[in-house]
Amino acid sequence: MDPDPQPSNKTTDPAVPARRSPRAWIVLFVVVVVGLTADLTSKRLAFERVADAPVELRYDEVVSGSFTIPWHQGVEVIPPDLLDFRLVLNRGAVFGVGQGRRAVFVVFTVAAIIVAIGVFGWWTRADAFVAHLAIGLVLAGGLGNLYDRVSIGAVRDFFYMFPRRELPLGLSWPGGTTEIFPWVFNLADVELLVGMGLLLIHVHLSDRRQRRLELASQHS
Numbered sequence: 630m631d632p633d634p635q636p637s638n639k640t641t642d643p644a645v646p647a648r649r650s651p652r653a654w655i656v657l658f659v660v661v662v663v664g665l666t667a668d669l670t671s672k673r674l675a676f677e678r679v680a681d682a683p684v685e686l687r688y689d690e691v692v693s694g695s696f697t698i699p700w701h702q703g704v705e706v707i708p709p710d711l712l713d714f715r716l717v718l719n720r721g722a723v724f725g726v727g728q729g730r731r732a733v734f735v736v737f738t739v740a741a742i743i744v745a746i747g748v749f750g751w752w753t754r755a756d757a758f759v760a761h762l763a764i765g766l767v768l769a770g771g772l773g774n775l776y777d778r779v780s781i782g783a784v785r786d787f788f789y790m791f792p793r794r795e796l797p798l799g800l801s802w803p804g805g806t807t808e809i810f811p812w813v814f815n816l817a818d819v820e821l822l823v824g825m826g827l828l829l830i831h832v833h834l835s836d837r838r839q840r841r842l843e844l845a846s847q848h849s
Contacts, residue, residue, distance in 0.1 A: 650752030664769025766824030773817035
């Protein structure tokens, strides 16, 4: 009599949805924890050390708009004029879009987090590492900025690219600024953009793989 077949490990089967794979959940959890910790730690350190004295943020003053960050020179991080640390409170979305709509962005972020978890669990498969990495980064970035909006009243930004550099030929952005990159951002914004980019790459590669399988089945 043949020995009993060993049970297959369904959690590593690529056809299994990610929600049934402990390994997929571990990847997602680790990426979210590392990304969120890095974002919140970098914000805290920046607001403690970039200005001449630590900047203390009071929720009531930030929400009411009465709080302003003390003037500071900023810190040159990558010379010449490639990256500075400069403190900004952002009441909008990524790169300051939509200023003054805090409640809208809180609701939108919560909805986006729920959708991202749904995409992870029901749209991706157990072996889709790139997709899980991407969704983890999106969740980390969304949670980092959501924490700021709920607990502080605005998002803490400090990355300032290409300071003291102007657009050529007298050009300017809508609003009149002539800086090459006038937006100040944070690590959560970077995580969001990188996560979305990786997700697009995953979709592209998945489409190519599906087309190859369809062509192979047609010629078999």
